[in-house]
Amino acid sequence: MSARRVVVLARAGAACDRTRAAVQQAGAELAAVLDPTAVGEEDVRVAAPDAVLVVLDPVAETALEKFDGVLADPALAVMYDDAEVAARRDGWEAARWARHLAAKLHGHQDVLPAMPGGDAGRGFAQEMEDLTLQVAAMPPVAQQAKAPTAAPANGAVVVAAGVGGPDAVRQLLGELPEAFPRPVLLRQRIEGGQYDRLVRQMQRASRMRVMLAQAGEPLHGGTVYVMPDGLDVGEAPAGLHFVATAGEPGFAALRAADSAMLLLSGAPPALVDVALAMRWAGGLALGQAAENCFDPAASNALVARGGEASSLAGMSRQLLQRWSA
Known part of the structure; x- marks a missing residue:
């Protein structure tokens, strides 16, 4: 296979x-390194790439509009990274990122380098396999009966991601229409x-409106809400709204049968129980398929306990089948 x-x-x-x-360590050919503030789309085309890797910082973001044509080209693989994170990445994390790039470029699943210390520590991959087996052996979470309400809250689509997740999130949001009803x-x-x-980054990928969620703000369909730390969803007579919380969100106010939980790369494993409860109530719970998934721990745990994994394209299809715009 050519580089x-x-x-x-x-x-x-x-x-x-x-x-x-990292690109060179991933076995790829470095066609060009271009400063987005100093070049244009034609300079990228002249380099004849198979893939474009964008390293984002506030200045680079302001220059990306002139590259819209090439970044939206379906013939090119487009990836994004954060400049601050990239600058600090070294050692094992740098090696893991290089493996992640190789997996995305060549379509294999080998994303974990050997841990330092050889067999003494058994390695991260073995530990994750052991954890998955332990989770699979756990008894199902008991479903708690809820008192019926006169006007149950509507649902929402929760997308959880972490390390390695931004590319997956962009791809998923890009498939949803502007008028998506949840x-x-x-x-x-x-x-x-x-x-x-x-x-700002997600607005470039999404046809839906993208907003930063704030406590007290109501939830509306056709909108992507980026949830910072310290927020959850609450229910009021007027409908769903964001509320302040001291810990991680539990999304208990969502009507489970009218909701979806998508666990992408790097999603917190603590959300597996939330996803399974949603699934048992008739909602949708999906983990990102292992192919090209940088950190599949939550997805693997979901599948081990009876959940389902799907490609990003499969996720968007299921969302659109359930909630047509």
Whole structure:
């Protein structure tokens, strides 16, 4: 198999240097490294890439509009990374990111490098396999009966992701129409808590409106809400709204039978119980299929306990079958 040609769009600096090294470590051919503030779409085309890797920082984001044509080209694999995260990535995390790039470029599932120390620590992959087996042996979570309400709250689509998840989230949101009838709640953990930047990045990928969720704000269909730390969903006579919380969101106020929980790469394993309860109540619960999934721990645990894994395209199809715009 010939090496895939990759163009890196990044401003000069540590993030650019580490991304260049990761691409080469992934076995790809570095077709060009271009500063998005200094070049245009034609410069990317001239390099004849198979894939484009965009390293995002606030300055680079402002220059991306002129690359809309190439970034939306279905013939190209387009990936994104955060400059601050890339600049700090080293050691085992850097090796894992290189494996992740290789998996996305070449379509295999080998994303975990060997852990330092050889057999002494048994390795991360073995530990995750053991954890999955332990979770599979756990008894099902007892379903708690809820008192009926006169006007049950509507549901929503919860998308949970973490490390390795932004590309998957972009791809998923890009498949949903502007008039998708349910709110989409994006719980994407990012380093540094810069969720306003995540809003801008996701708006470029989504036809739906993308907003930063705030306590007290009501939920509306056709909108993607980026949920920062300290928020959950509550129910009031007027409908669903965001409420402050001290811990992680549990999404208990959502009407489960009218909701979906999608566990993408890096989703918190604690949400597996929430997803299964939603599934048992008639809702939709899906984990991201292992192929090209950077961190499938939550998805693997969901499948081990009777849940379902799906490709990103399969997830969007199921959402649109259940809730047509």
